[in-house]
Every structure is written in structure tokens, then in C-alpha cells.
Amino acid sequence: MRxxxxxxxxxSAAAAALTVGALLAPAASALPGGDPxxxxxxxxxxxxxxxxxxxxxxxxxxASLESTAAALGAAAIKAEAAYQAAETQVKAAQxxxxxxxxxxxxxxxxxxxxxxxxxxxxxxxxxxxxxTLSVWLSGTHSGSLLYRLGALSQIGDSSAALLRQAVxxxxxxxxxxxxxxxxxxIRDRLAAxxxxxxxxxxxxxxxxxxxxAATRARTATLQAQLRSLQATSSALQASYxxxxxxxxxxxxxxxxxxxxxxxxxxxxxxxxxxxxGAQSYAQGRMAAYGWDSSQFxxxxxxxxxxxxxxWDAYNTSSGAYGIPQALPGDKMASAxxxxxxxxxxxxxxxxxxxxxxxxxxxxxxxxxxxxxxYWY
Numbered sequence: 001m002r003x004x005x006x007x008x009x010x011x012s013a014a015a016a017a018l019t020v021g022a023l024l025a026p027a028a029s030a031l032p033g034g035d036p037x038x039x040x041x042x043x044x045x046x047x048x049x050x051x052x053x054x055x056x057x058x059x060x061x062x063a064s065l066e067s068t069a070a071a072l073g074a075a076a077i078k079a080e081a082a083y084q085a086a087e088t089q090v091k092a093a094q095x096x097x098x099x100x101x102x103x104x105x106x107x108x109x110x111x112x113x114x115x116x117x118x119x120x121x122x123x124x125x126x127x128x129x130x131x132t133l134s135v136w137l138s139g140t141h142s143g144s145l146l147y148r149l150g151a152l153s154q155i156g157d158s159s160a161a162l163l164r165q166a167v168x169x170x171x172x173x174x175x176x177x178x179x180x181x182x183x184x185x186i187r188d189r190l191a192a193x194x195x196x197x198x199x200x201x202x203x204x205x206x207x208x209x210x211x212x213a214a215t216r217a218r219t220a221t222l223q224a225q226l227r228s229l230q231a232t233s234s235a236l237q238a239s240y241x242x243x244x245x246x247x248x249x250x251x252x253x254x255x256x257x258x259x260x261x262x263x264x265x266x267x268x269x270x271x272x273x274x275x276x277g278a279q280s281y282a283q284g285r286m287a288a289y290g291w292d293s294s295q296f297x298x299x300x301x302x303x304x305x306x307x308x309x310x311w312d313a314y315n316t317s318s319g320a321y322g323i324p325q326a327l328p329g330d331k332m333a334s335a336x337x338x339x340x341x342x343x344x345x346x347x348x349x350x351x352x353x354x355x356x357x358x359x360x361x362x363x364x365x366x367x368x369x370x371x372x373x374y375w376y
Contacts, residue, residue, distance in 0.1 A: 036236045044233040045305060045374060051226040052369070058222055062215045069208035072201075079201030086194030093187035100180035107173035114166030234301070268312075271342030275309035278323060278343040285347065289355055299361035303350070305374055311343040324350025 273281060279300060286296050300309075306325040307313035314321050321329030322339070323346045329339070335352070336345035358364040358376070368376040 036239050041233075041236045041308070044229070044236045048226065048229040048233045049369065049371075049374065051222065051229050055219065055222045055226050058215065058219050062212070062219055065208070065212050065215050069205070069212050072204045072208040076201040076205040079197045083194045083198040083201075086190055086197065090187055090190045090194060093183055093190060097180055097183040097187060100176050100183055104173050104176035104180055107169050107176055111166055111169035111173055114169055117166075267341070269338060269341035271338055271344055272311050273343035278309045278311065278347060281344050282347045282351070285351060289351055291360060295361045298365040299354075302354075302361055302365045302368060302376070305368060306376075311341065311346060322346040322350075324353060326350070326353075 282299060282303075283296050286292070286299075303309050303323055307323050309323055311323055312321075313323065313325065315325060315327075318327055319329070320327040322332060323343060324332075326332045326346075326349065332339035332346055332349040335349035336342060339345045339349065354361055354364045358367060364376050368374050
């Protein structure tokens with residue numbers, strides 16, 4: 001059997017008019033009054049299929065967003081590592097700064113001590129009446145340590161050495177202080193970079209998480225609507241099948257059950273079973289194909305969609321016929337010459353077709369419901 005369109009009649013036009021807004025509207029859960037028509041069954045199936053397609057699309061968007069969020073999460077981890085590395089640099093810079101500040105303080109203390117020692121030497125020279133002391137005390141810049149060092153070049157070796165050390169210590173203290181200031185600038189710059197890296201990564205991760213949460217909520221809403229539509233569709237199919245079975249039974253008993261909605265023109269024969277009888281026969285044939293009861297449930301749903309289990313169901317659009325909706329119908333002649341009226345012959349052919357093409361009824365049902373309009 002080749003790929004083909006299923007019969008929709010007026011339902012196809014109504015389904016084509018669906019909009020995205022209608023897809024997002026809550027699904028009706030109550031069945032319409034009275035027995036449902038075949039068109040109503042098909043319309044409900046189309047609604048469910050359209051909602052399933054929307055759910056699938058949104059789930060794809062969600063998967064993409066989750067992938068993006070994962071990538072951003074990885075980026076956040078890298079940024080956090082960069083932040084930690086920057087923090088390590090900041091700590092190293094702070095340690096270097098503290099060391100320089102300590103060295104500067106020590107140099108300043110040493111310079112102060114040297115000045116005091118030089119002053120003590122000068123006092124001793126004065127008391128001993130050393131004539132070179134006037135050089136130490138004279139001059140308009142006598143308060144300058146450098147000036148005093150020059151002035152005392154004539155003083156004894158011991159005094160000059162002390163003052164030279166004092167000047168050197170003072171210069172060392174000044175240089176270390178300058179280095180400490182430069183190191184503080186480096187530390188502050190590294191700290192600002194680290195904070196920027198961390199804040200940017202966290203903001204990107206938070207934005208991705210918000211998108212994922214919003215899309216998950218939307219997906220959950222659509223899935224709930226899909227379940228409601230599927231329940232309505234299944235209920236309509238079951239109600240339709242039951243109504244057709246009751247009509248067929250009434251007609252067979254001569255009670256004037258009224259004309260059914262099947263579109264075939266063949267007269268019923270000895271093998272023409274009601275939908276319930278056809279399902280019972282199909283259930284008995286499952287073991288021959290190695291299928292269990294779960295596969296039978298899929299088969300019931302599949303042929304509820306296709307024909308409502310009516311042996312004379314006829315698709316005016318495509319020409320498909322019978323319970324399995326063979327296209328063309330005479331393909332079923334390979335299973336028996338009574339294919340037009342025998343539910344068993346149609347079922348045997350249909351089960352063979354399903355096994356050969358899809359492997360199982362559940363495989364066929366999965367393929368069927370993945371297309372709008374349905375076909376298998």
C-alpha cells in the first residue's frame with residue numbers, strides 16, 4: 001500500500017482554518033450531543049494532530065534553549081575560573097603591595113634612625129669643639145639632609161658614612177612608597193576585571209534559565225491541551241464505533257437500525273462482522289504474528305482512525321476500502337476472494353501489511369499519528 005491521503009470530507013476544510021490562537025485555546029472535553037458523525041471524528045483527530053505538531057515544535061525550541069543554557073552554563077564556569085584566576089592575581093598584588101609597604105616603612109624607620117645617629121654625632125663633635133661643625137649647622141638649607149651631607153664631606157669618615165646611609169635609606173623609602181602606589185593601581189584594575197567577568201557570566205546564565213523556565217511552562221500547557229484533545233478524539237472514535245455497531249446489529253436483526261455512514265456499496269455477506277466482532281477476530285490473530293495485548297490496543301486505535309472497524313468503509317477521496325483501508329481495495333484479494341465483504345479476509349490482509357511495512361501495530365500507529373492528515 002502506498003502513501004495516500006485519508007478521507008476527511010468537510011473536516012479537512014475546517015481543520016485548514018485552524019490558527020495558532022486556536023491551537024493555544026483550551027480543548028473541549030465534552031462530547032457533542034447524540035452519536036458523533038464520521039466528520040466529527042476526523043475533525044477531533046485533526047485537532048489532536050495539530051496540537052501534537054505544536055507541542056513537538058515547542059519541545060524542539062525547548063531543546064534548543066536547554067542546549068543554549070548548557071553552553072552558557074559552561075561559559076559561566078569558565079568565567080568563574082577566570083574570575084578565580086583574577087582573584088589570585090589580586091591577592092598576589094595585594095601581598096606584593098603589603099610587602100612594599102612594609103619595606104617602605106622599614107626604610108623610613110632606618111632613615112629616621114640614621115638621622116638621629118648623625119645628630120648624636122654632631123652633638124658629640126660640638127661638645128668636643130670640632131671646627132667643622134660650623135659647616136654642619138650653617139647655610140640657608142641647613143635643614144636639608146642632602147645639604148648637610150655635602151657640608152659634612154669634611155667631617156670624619158665615621159660621621160660622613162652615617163649621613164650617607166641616612167640619605168640612602170630615605171631614598172629607598174621614597175622609591176618603595178612609589179612602587180607600593182603603582183602596585184595598588186594594578187591590584188584595583190585586576191579586581192575590577194574579575195568582578196566584570198563574574199557578573200557578565202552570571203547575567204547570561206540567569207537570562208538563559210529564565211527562557212528555559214518560560215518555555216517549559218508553555219510546553220506543559222500545550223501538553224495538557226494535547227491530552228485533553230486526544231481524550232476527546234478517543235471518546236468520539238469509541239462512541240462512533242459503538243453507534244455503528246448498534247446500527248449494524250439492528251439492521252441484521254431486521255429492526256430498521258437506519259442507514260449507516262459507511263461509504264461502501266457492497267452487500268453484507270456471511271463474513272461481514274460488526275466492529276466489535278471484527279476486533280474480537282483480530283485479537284485472536286495477534287499471537288500468529290508474535291504480538292501481545294499492548295499491540296492489540298494500538299491496532300484498535302489505528303483502525304478506529306482508519307475505518308471505525310467497518311468492513312465497507314470507503315474513502316471517496318482516495319478510493320481506499322475496508323477495515324485496513326487498502327488502496328486500492330482489490331489488493332486484499334491476495335488474502336481471499338471475499339475481500340469486499342469479509343471482515344476476516346480484510347483483517348488478515350491488513351495484519352500482513354502492517355507486519356511487512358511497520359513491524360507491529362504500534363509502529364504503524366506511531367507513523368499514522370505523526371502526519372496531518374493521518375495515513376499509514
